[in-house]
Amino acid sequence: MTGRLEPRQGWTADRCSLAKALEVVRTRSAFLILREAFYGATRFEEFAERTGLSEPVTAAQLRELTKAEILRREPYREPGQRTRERYRMTDKGAELLPVLVALMQWGDRWLQEGGAPVELRHEGCGALVSAQMRCDEDHRVELQELELAPGHRARRHRAS
Amino acid sequence: MTGRLEPRQGWTADRCSLAKALEVVRTRSAFLILREAFYGATRFEEFAERTGLSEPVTAAQLRELTKAEILRREPYREPGQRTRERYRMTDKGAELLPVLVALMQWGDRWLQEGGAPVELRHEGCGALVSAQMRCDEDHRVELQELELAPGHRARRHRAS
DNA sequence: CAGCTGGCTTATGACCAGCTGAGCCAGCTA
DNA sequence: TAGCTGGCTCAGCTGGTCATAAGCCAGCTG
Numbered sequence: 001m002t003g004r005l006e007p008r009q010g011w012t013a014d015r016c017s018l019a020k021a022l023e024v025v026r027t028r029s030a031f032l033i034l035r036e037a038f039y040g041a042t043r044f045e046e047f048a049e050r051t052g053l054s055e056p057v058t059a060a061q062l063r064e065l066t067k068a069e070i071l072r073r074e075p076y077r078e079p080g081q082r083t084r085e086r087y088r089m090t091d092k093g094a095e096l097l098p099v100l101v102a103l104m105q106w107g108d109r110w111l112q113e114g115g116a117p118v119e120l121r122h123e124g125c126g127a128l129v130s131a132q133m134r135c136d137e138d139h140r141v142e143l144q145e146l147e148l149a150p151g152h153r154a155r156r157h158r159a160s
Numbered sequence: 161m162t163g164r165l166e167p168r169q170g171w172t173a174d175r176c177s178l179a180k181a182l183e184v185v186r187t188r189s190a191f192l193i194l195r196e197a198f199y200g201a202t203r204f205e206e207f208a209e210r211t212g213l214s215e216p217v218t219a220a221q222l223r224e225l226t227k228a229e230i231l232r233r234e235p236y237r238e239p240g241q242r243t244r245e246r247y248r249m250t251d252k253g254a255e256l257l258p259v260l261v262a263l264m265q266w267g268d269r270w271l272q273e274g275g276a277p278v279e280l281r282h283e284g285c286g287a288l289v290s291a292q293m294r295c296d297e298d299h300r301v302e303l304q305e306l307e308l309a310p311g312h313r314a315r316r317h318r319a320s
Numbered sequence: 321c322a323g324c325t326g327g328c329t330t331a332t333g334a335c336c337a338g339c340t341g342a343g344c345c346a347g348c349t350a
Numbered sequence: 351t352a353g354c355t356g357g358c359t360c361a362g363c364t365g366g367t368c369a370t371a372a373g374c375c376a377g378c379t380g
Contacts, residue, residue, distance in 0.1 A: 015277045017267030018195050018260060022188050024271070027367065028179075035178050039308065044327050054369055059328060083377090084326070092270050094303050098291045099266060100178060102258040107177030108311075110252050111184070116311035117175045122295035123305045129295045131258045135282035136290075143254050145283045148199065151268075151276035187337065204357050214339055219358060243347090244356070 024068050025096070029053050029061045035100060037071060037093065042086040062087055070096065102131035184228050185256070189213050189221045195260060197231060197253065202246040222247055230256065262291035 025031060032051040041047050048058040065071045070093035076086050101120065108116035120129040133141040185191060192211040201207050208218040225231045230253035236246045261280065268276035280289040293301040 016195070016264075017272055017276060017278075018191065018264040019188075019267075020271040021263045021267035022191055026188050028182050028186050029367075031178065031182055035176070038303075048327095055328070056330085056370095057368060060367090085328095089303075095266055095269065097303055098262040098293055099259060101293055102256075102262050102291060103181045104176075104178040106255055106259060107179075107181035109255065111180040112177055116177060118177075119309045119311045121307045121309055122297065122299055122301050123307045125295060125297050125299060126307075127296035127299075129293055129301050129306065131262060131291055131293050133258055133261055133289055133291050134294075135285060135287035137282065137285050137287040139282055139285060139287075141282050141289050143198075143249075143257055146289065147281045147283045147286075149279045149281055151279045189337075208357095215358070216340095216360085217338060220337095245358095 024070070027061070029057050030065065031100070031103075033058070033061050033065060034070070034093070034096060037087065037089055038097060038100060042088060043084070044087075047087070065093070069093075098131045101129070105130055184230070187221070189217050190225065191260070191263075193218070193221050193225060194230070194253070194256060197247065197249055198257060198260060202248060203244070204247075207247070225253070229253075258291045261289070265290055 025034065029051070032053060033047055036047050036050045039050070041050055044058065044062065047053075047062065048055050051058065053061070062071065066073055066087070069090055071087045072090050073085050073087060075083050104116075104118075121127065122129055133146075135141050185194065189211070192213060193207055196207050196210045199210070201210055204218065204222070207213075207222065208215050211218065213221070222231065226233055226247070229250055231247045232250050233245050233247060235243050264276075264278075281287065282289055293306075295301050
C-alpha cells in the first residue's frame with residue numbers, strides 16, 4: 001500500500017500545502033467553529049453555545065479565522081435592534097467543506113456505533129452525499145491508484 | 161450560504177462524528193505522520209526525518225495512531241539485518257486519505273503562490289486528482305445544495 | 321436614565337504539544 | 351568483544367490551547 005507514492009525528494013515539509021493548511025486550521029476549536037459556520041451559525045453566541053467552547057476561545061478563533069479570510073465579519077441590523085456583527089463564510093472558507101465532510105464521514109464509519117448521527121443529502125435528488133477522490137477524467141480514485149509527481153511550481157522553482 | 165443547513169436540534173457536539181474524529185487526529189503531528197504514511201514511509205526514522213518532528217513526538221504519535229488502529233506495526237527483516245518494526249496503514253487509516261487530499265488541495269489553492277508543489281495523478285489515465293463531494297446519484301454537490309437531516313441512528317436513539 | 325442583553329476582553333491557571341539533550345538496548349559487523 | 355546503528359525512552363523546558371470568573375461597552379426598552 002502506498003508504495004506507489006514513494007519517490008519523493010526536492011520538496012520538504014515547509015513547502016507542503018498540507019502543513020500550510022494546518023497552520024491555519026490546526027486546532028479543535030477552529031474545526032468546530034467551521035462546522036457550525038457550515039451548519040449555518042452566524043452570531044457569536046451561536047458559535048459559543050453550539051461548539052461548547054468558552055467565550056474567550058470562541059472570540060479568539062473567530063478573530064483568527066476572519067484574519068485568515070475564511071470568515072468575514074459583516075454588520076447587520078434587525079429592526080428595533082442595534083447594529084451587530086455577523087460572521088459568514090467566504091469562498092475560501094466554503095472550499096474547506098470537503099475537508100470537514102471527509103472527516104465527518106470517517107468518524108461516522110469508524111467511530112460511531114449504529115450509523116451517522118447526521119446525514120448530508122443532495123437537495124432535490126435527496127441522495128446521500130460523500131467526499132471522494134476523482135480524477136479530471138471523472139474516474140473514482142483509490143489509494144493504490146494514486147501517483148505522486150512534483151508540481152509545475154516545484155519544477156520551476158528548482159530550475160531557478 | 162449554508163442557510164439550508166440551519167434546522168438542527170436533538171444532537172449535540174459530543175455525538176458529532178467530526179468531534180470524535182478530531183479526538184483521534186487532532187494534532188499537527190498526527191496529520192504530518194499520516195501524510196508521510198500515505199507517501200510511503202514505513203520506518204521510524206523516515207517518519208521523524210520527513211515530518212521534521214522530534215523523535216519523542218514521532219514515537220508518541222506512532223504509538224497513538226497504532227492504538228487507534230490507523231497504523232499497524234509489523235516486524236520485518238532485511239537480509240543481514242536484525243528484525244525491525246515497520247508501520248503500515250490499516251484500512252481504517254487508508255480511508256482518511258480524502259481528508260488529507262482535501263486539506264492539501266485547499267492549501268494548494270489558497271496558500272501557495274504559483275501552484276501546487278506536489279501533484280496527485282490518477283495512475284494510468286494521468287489526470288489530476290481532487291477530493292470532491294458527490295451524491296449517490298453521482299451529481300457533484302456544492303455547499304448550497306447540501307441538506308442536513310438527522311441520521312437513522314439519531315432518530316432511533318431519540319425514540320428509545 | 322437604569323437596567324438588560326449581546327458581544328465581547330482580561331486575568332489567571334491547568335494541561336498538553338512540541339522542543340532539546342541525553343541515555344538505553346538489541347543485534348549486527350570488525 | 352567493542353563499536354555502530356536503528357529505534358526508541360526519559361527529563362525538563364517553552365509556548366499555545368483550553369477553562370472559569372469577572373468585567374466592560376453600546377444601545378435598546380422601561
